[in-house]
Amino acid sequence: MNELRYERAADSATATTLFAGSGHARYLGGGTNLVDLMRETIERPDLLVDVSGLDGHITLRDDGTLVIGAAATNTAVAAHRLVRERYPVLARAILAGASGQIRNMATVGGNLLQRTRCLYFFDAAARCNKRERGAGCDAVDGFNRMHAILGASPSCVATHPSDMCVALAALGARVHVQGASAARSIAMVDLHRLPGDTPDVETELAPGELITAIELPPLAFAANSTYRKVRDRASYAFALISVAAALDIDPSSGRIREARIALGGVAHKPWRAALAEESLRDQAPTTANFVRAAARELEPAVGLSLNTFKIELARRVIVATLHELSSTTEPRA
Numbered sequence: 001m002n003e004l005r006y007e008r009a010a011d012s013a014t015a016t017t018l019f020a021g022s023g024h025a026r027y028l029g030g031g032t033n034l035v036d037l038m039r040e041t042i043e044r045p046d047l048l049v050d051v052s053g054l055d056g057h058i059t060l061r062d063d064g065t066l067v068i069g070a071a072a073t074n075t076a077v078a079a080h081r082l083v084r085e086r087y088p089v090l091a092r093a094i095l096a097g098a099s100g101q102i103r104n105m106a107t108v109g110g111n112l113l114q115r116t117r118c119l120y121f122f123d124a125a126a127r128c129n130k131r132e133r134g135a136g137c138d139a140v141d142g143f144n145r146m147h148a149i150l151g152a153s154p155s156c157v158a159t160h161p162s163d164m165c166v167a168l169a170a171l172g173a174r175v176h177v178q179g180a181s182a183a184r185s186i187a188m189v190d191l192h193r194l195p196g197d198t199p200d201v202e203t204e205l206a207p208g209e210l211i212t213a214i215e216l217p218p219l220a221f222a223a224n225s226t227y228r229k230v231r232d233r234a235s236y237a238f239a240l241i242s243v244a245a246a247l248d249i250d251p252s253s254g255r256i257r258e259a260r261i262a263l264g265g266v267a268h269k270p271w272r273a274a275l276a277e278e279s280l281r282d283q284a285p286t287t288a289n290f291v292r293a294a295a296r297e298l299e300p301a302v303g304l305s306l307n308t309f310k311i312e313l314a315r316r317v318i319v320a321t322l323h324e325l326s327s328t329t330e331p332r333a
Helices: 012-020 034-039 074-079 081-086 088-097 100-105 108-112 164-171 274-280 287-298 309-326
Strands: 005-008 025-028 047-050 058-060 066-069 174-178 183-187 210-216 225-230 241-249 256-264
Touching: 012 025, 012 047, 012 174, 012 210, 058 081, 066 081, 074 081, 074 088, 074 100, 074 108, 081 088, 088 100, 088 164, 088 225, 088 241, 108 164, 108 210, 164 210, 164 225, 164 241, 164 256, 225 309, 241 309, 256 274, 256 287, 256 309, 274 287, 287 309
Parallel strands: 005 047, 025 047
Antiparallel strands: 058 066, 066 210, 174 183, 174 210, 225 241, 241 256
């Protein structure tokens, strides 16, 4: 039996101090992922530092930046008036991400740090480099229908499960973290790592660093944004492919001034579609341009034995999502 201590932190400084004093601690928010991993003995902490009582406020700065405390629940974020008005893509991603009961418990900080739902990661009898570096990856030649088509490596083809993170990546969010001696911020697109040879190292966080807040920039055209998720069933399920997108269309010229696109279900991290965004700047919002942008982004995509269909599916979902935002009258692809 694994011996376990529990401490409730009153503030972030206390939390990081407690963490630093333990051999193998974990921060506990809502516990919707961590507790499952503990039941499966994938996570075996000797200390749980409860941070669910830390800052969960959602505040608007004078410059228009929206700051979301890491202890805010997913439900609170999705229901917040400013989120729904200014960043509908984020509210829709959260609502698509889990059941109501899970959203009521899950915190923003925990959502960012949830781990893959790869079947082999959860199977103690399977080889998994995320559980044990150097063990091998049974998913590469196994049941890999849900797995990565971008940024994968021979060591790992798992995908990141979060819907919220995809929207945050598209919006250019920043993540505020507190360490034992200093605070810093990380661009959302840089928080998670691609697998390379070390898929067990999933983020750029240093040991003991605690996520304290998420910062959303004052992006006016984010009001014209949405999230589209394709999954095997309409109820609670992880994405085969998802797209978070926002479009800024010049009303005078009808051309795209700016586009923000991120993909879920395709990689080890939320995938910011920078090549597609670049392809769309100063272009008309037409089917041909949407198809061209999607093709450019997906050019390096590589399918596995059971998931090659995801490449074409991703193309279609990107095009359909951009059509939804553009109000174009052209037929959809």
